[in-house]
Amino acid sequence: DADVTQTPRNRITKTGKRIMLECSQTKGHDRMYWYRQDPGLGLRLIYYSFDVKDINKGEISDGYSVSRQAQAKFSLSLESAIPNQTALYFCATSDRASLYGYTFGSGTRLTVV
Amino acid sequence: DAKTTQPPSMDCAEGRAANLPCNHSTISGNEYVYWYRQIHSQGPQYIIHGLKNNETNEMASLIITEDRKSSTLILPHATLRDTAVYYCIVRVGSNTDKLIFGTGTRLQVFP
Numbered sequence: 001d002a003d004v005t006q007t008p009r010n011r012i013t014k015t016g017k018r019i020m021l022e023c024s025q026t027k028g029h030d031r032m033y034w035y036r037q038d039p040g041l042g043l044r045l046i047y048y049s050f051d052v053k054d055i056n057k058g059e060i061s062d063g064y065s066v067s068r069q070a071q072a073k074f075s076l077s078l079e080s081a082i083p084n085q086t087a088l089y090f091c092a093t094s095d096r097a098s099l100y101g102y103t104f105g106s107g108t109r110l111t112v113v
Numbered sequence: 114d115a116k117t118t119q120p121p122s123m124d125c126a127e128g129r130a131a132n133l134p135c136n137h138s139t140i141s142g143n144e145y146v147y148w149y150r151q152i153h154s155q156g157p158q159y160i161i162h163g164l165k166n167n168e169t170n171e172m173a174s175l176i177i178t179e180d181r182k183s184s185t186l187i188l189p190h191a192t193l194r195d196t197a198v199y200y201c202i203v204r205v206g207s208n209t210d211k212l213i214f215g216t217g218t219r220l221q222v223f224p
Contacts, residue, residue, distance in 0.1 A: 004156075033212075042200060042214035043157065058211070090156050092212075101147065102212055104156025 003027050006091050006105035013081050013112055021076045021108050023091030032074035033092040033102070034058075034066060036085075043090060049074055081112040117201045122219040125195075131188040133218050135201030138182040144203045146177060147212070148186045152197040157214075160186065160199075191222045 004025045013019050023032065030051050035043040035058075045058030047066040055066060063085060065077045078085055088109050092102040118136040125131040137146065145164050149157040161168055161175045163184070168175045174187040188195055200217040 035214075037154075040216075042216045043212075045211060045213065048211060059213075088154055092156070101149070101159030101162065102157075104158070106156055107154060109154075 002106065003103050004091055004093055004105035006089075006108050008108060009106065010109045011111070013110070015082055015112055017081050019078045019081055019110070021089055021091075021110070023074045023076070023105060025072050025091075025093045025103070027093050027095070027103055028071075029093035029095045029103070030071060031094045031096070032068065033094075034064075034074070034076045035090045035092065036060070036087040037090065037107075038087050046076065046089075078110075078112075081110075083112045086110060086112045117203055117215055119199075119201050119215065119218045121216065122221070124221050124223060125188075125191045127193055127222055127224050128190055131191040131195065131220055131222070133186040133188075133199050133201075133220065134183065135185070136183045137201070137203045140181050140203050146175065146181075146184050147202045147204065148173070148175065149200045149202065149212075149214075150195075150197040151200070151217070152194075157200065191220075193222050193224065196220060196222045 007022045033048040034046040037043045044060050046064050049055050049068045052068050067075050088107050090107050091105040094102045145162050147162040148160040151157045160172050163175045177184045198217040198219050
């Protein structure tokens with residue numbers, strides 16, 4: 001099994017619908033992150049969580065919300081999806097020392113029509 | 114975190130060394146240089162990081178200039194599977210760490 005698992009892998013949804021992207025990890029890391037990537041661009045940070053009780057906004061949090069249900073689970077919600085939220089979404093984890101890099105999931109490709 | 118500048122694209126012949134430059138002229142004394150790569154649309158993969166000294170691991174070498182204002186990632190014998198976008202990132206390795214990505218360098222390895 002992958003260290004960081006994202007579900008679903010692909011999703012097409014309609015404008016205005018609520019959608020949740022889920023991320024779970026088996027790394028035992030306390031820190032988790034959500035990024036989005038638009039075509040030809042680098043990743044942009046949406047939200048991050050340093051532990052279960054700590055949630056922080058990233059560069060582009062508007063239109064998104066998150067929930068850290070447990071150390072191993074971090075979900076991203078789009079309350080009312082819009083077409084410009086069509087993107088590739090990545091979840092990542094890191095440990096407290098954070099010197100040895102992040103581990104990324106395989107991504108969720110979301111299309112809002 | 115300090116900003117980085119990378120060329121948008123580079124080519125390299127298979128079997129040759131790929132040298133990817135990165136400028137980070139505003140880097141602070143406590144900021145590390147990290148390199149990640151992203152193959153196609155997969156999740157980014159950690160390659161290597163360093164603070165002051167040159168570093169080497171099984172994937173690559175990282176050369177940091179003495180003034181730390183620039184660095185070079187070296188893939189000693191590039192293969193077709195090294196075709197990817199390479200991101201150079203500087204960040205403080207502390208409790209406030211966050212990875213902030215730029216647009217990276219698209220490396221194309223050709224036969």
